[in-house]
Amino acid sequence: MRDRKIGESGETSGRRARGELESGVLAALWAASGPLTARQVQERLPGDLAYTTVLTILSRLHDKNTLVRHRAGRGHVYAPVRDEASDTAQRMHTLLERGSDREAVLTRFVSELSEQDEQLLYRLLGEHDGHPADEGP
Secondary structure, three states: OEOOOEOOOOOEOOOEOOOHHHHHHHHHHHHOOOOEEHHHHHHHOOOOOOHHHHHHHHHHHHHOOOEEEEEEOOEEEEEEOOOHHHHHHHHHHHHHHHOOOHHHHHHHHHHOOOHHHHHHHHHHHHHHOOOOOOOOO
């Protein structure tokens, strides 16, 4: 996804939306079977990103404690701290904590779930309580 900012000439700038590069780098690392070098990450990303740009994004993610890095030869290899599901759950939790009305946020979230996701959530909540979701408390 790219921000389609329109300049004075009327042309779009093609700038990426905030966080898009970080998301792409994380997706490449989650899809990998093990840690990757910056060059390997660069090769897995669409477009023609500069190697230094990829290094910058990897460093930022490392500074945010989203990635771990280990020395490999003259460089580093990078791996995500958490898997994709754990990372997404953590971000959802963080957003929920920021809201001033937790009940309103959860109500809106649940009301916008698909029927399939709603049934899955209901089942998971039942399992979390220690009994099947189709039985009463």
